[in-house]
Amino acid sequence: MLDINKIREDFPILKQKVNGKPLVYFDNAATAQKPKVVEDAIVEYYETINANIHRGVHTLSQLATDAYEESRQKIKAHLNAKEDREIIFTAGTTFGINLVANGFGALLKEGDEIIISAMEHHSNIVPWQFACERSGATLKVIPMNQNGELLMDEYDKLLSKNTKVVAVNHISNALGTINPIEYIIKKAHEVGAAVLIDGAQATPHIKPDVQALDCDFYVFSGHKVCGPTGTGVLYGKEEWLNQLPPYQGGGEMIKTVTFEKTTYACLPHKFEAGTPNIAGGIVLGYALDYMNEIGFDNIAAYEHELLVYGTEKLLEIEGVKIIGTAKEKASVISFNIDGIHPYDIGVIVDKLGVAVRTGHHCTQPIMDFFGIPGTIRASFSFYNTKEEIDTFIAAVKKAKMMLS
Numbered sequence: 385m386l387d388i389n390k391i392r393e394d395f396p397i398l399k400q401k402v403n404g405k406p407l408v409y410f411d412n413a414a415t416a417q418k419p420k421v422v423e424d425a426i427v428e429y430y431e432t433i434n435a436n437i438h439r440g441v442h443t444l445s446q447l448a449t450d451a452y453e454e455s456r457q458k459i460k461a462h463l464n465a466k467e468d469r470e471i472i473f474t475a476g477t478t479f480g481i482n483l484v485a486n487g488f489g490a491l492l493k494e495g496d497e498i499i500i501s502a503m504e505h506h507s508n509i510v511p512w513q514f515a516c517e518r519s520g521a522t523l524k525v526i527p528m529n530q531n532g533e534l535l536m537d538e539y540d541k542l543l544s545k546n547t548k549v550v551a552v553n554h555i556s557n558a559l560g561t562i563n564p565i566e567y568i569i570k571k572a573h574e575v576g577a578a579v580l581i582d583g584a585q586a587t588p589h590i591k592p593d594v595q596a597l598d599c600d601f602y603v604f605s606g607h608k609v610c611g612p613t614g615t616g617v618l619y620g621k622e623e624w625l626n627q628l629p630p631y632q633g634g635g636e637m638i639k640t641v642t643f644e645k646t647t648y649a650c651l652p653h654k655f656e657a658g659t660p661n662i663a664g665g666i667v668l669g670y671a672l673d674y675m676n677e678i679g680f681d682n683i684a685a686y687e688h689e690l691l692v693y694g695t696e697k698l699l700e701i702e703g704v705k706i707i708g709t710a711k712e713k714a715s716v717i718s719f720n721i722d723g724i725h726p727y728d729i730g731v732i733v734d735k736l737g738v739a740v741r742t743g744h745h746c747t748q749p750i751m752d753f754f755g756i757p758g759t760i761r762a763s764f765s766f767y768n769t770k771e772e773i774d775t776f777i778a779a780v781k782k783a784k785m786m787l788s
């Protein structure tokens with residue numbers, strides 16, 4: 385359905401050779417490549433309307449402000465949020481989660497409980513540990529099974545009137561598991577808890593509808609959806625964003641300042657202190673336009689084909705064990721080969737032009753659960769091909785031969 389060759393033309397970096405071999409980029413779960421429209425839009429911004437926003441009366445400042453706010457509206461439409469002011473520009477997922485967790489650190493008290501899951505990225509663990517240390521709240525963890533699926537009956541048991549926040553990822557970056565967030569959100573709301581969804585790994589594959597999901601917060605990173613690094617979005621329901629205290633103090637986030645007392649600006653500015661990544665925020669809107677033009681249904685269907693093909697081919701190699709075999713999976717394959725350290729495979733396949741991730745993928749508790757030091761992770765995007773998977777499989781076979 386998708387014309388992949390035409391799509392690949394949009395990504396100049398994919399034409400590159402690495403170590404003398406055509407680049408096969410399978411590290412999309414770490415960051416996505418950028419289409420030419422995104423690169424061009426960055427240059428165009430700096431060449432035509434660069435100015436600080438929300439402040440100046442001069443023309444460039446107004447043009448930059450309009451472009452920035454237009455991007456906020458695009459993001460609002462993309463997520464199907466109710467209001468523009470529920471969209472906060474951030475530096476990325478990590479920033480967004482820290483903003484929310486820091487706020488709850490101030491609101492919670494001893495006896496309160498925060499629930500996360502056994503398959504969270506460190507950025508959805510550590511900020512909640514900070515919040516617990518600060519407030520005296522307790523952290524609880526939804527366990528998973530050997531396939532890398534969260535145990536919903538255990539989750540039900542963890543929920544109580546003490547549960548104040550549930551924070552889970554939509555899709556696991558290390559296992560590829562698509563989590564049942566609809567159920568998680570519904571159950572959390574039954575006990576009155578707020579729910580934060582870490583959408584960093586889901587947004588490259590799925591268009592989330594925050595109103596249908598009814599989540600209280602949804603965060604993602606621009607760089608994983610073909611946008612620039614240092615950009616991101618925090619969606620929050622207005623009533624929650626009003627309750628949380630500001631995260632950073634500075635310009636833009638105030639209404640009035642005296643040395644005695646400062647009053648805060650309204651949403652979204654309350655959470656947008658200082659000069660933001662203006663170009664990045666604007667261009668993130670272009671990146672989402674680009675992906676929407678291809679269509680998330682097309683993207684998900686094609687990536688699923690790559691997942692099935694890659695899984696099948698990989699399992700033909702003797703000694704391969706896939707980590708993360710959930711029924712519902714995105715196009716992420718984590719695996720190990722008997723008796724070989726993942727790092728060694730990564731180094732050799734890189735020599736053959738193939739970029740994969742090796743290590744713990746910022747999810748050490750998952751590695752501990754499976755009793756492994758790390759995995760090799762191949763993650764596919766809509767611009768990857770089955771031919772690239774063949775190259776990757778040949779590279780893994782060669783590496784295995786050299787190492788065993």
Ligand SMILES: *Cc1c(COP(=O)(O)O)cnc(C)c1O
Nearest residue numbers: 476477478505507557584585605
């Ligand atoms: C990438 C990722 C993060 C962290 O995103 P940053 O862009 O590094 O802030 C958090 N959670 C998941 C699931 C991720 O994949």
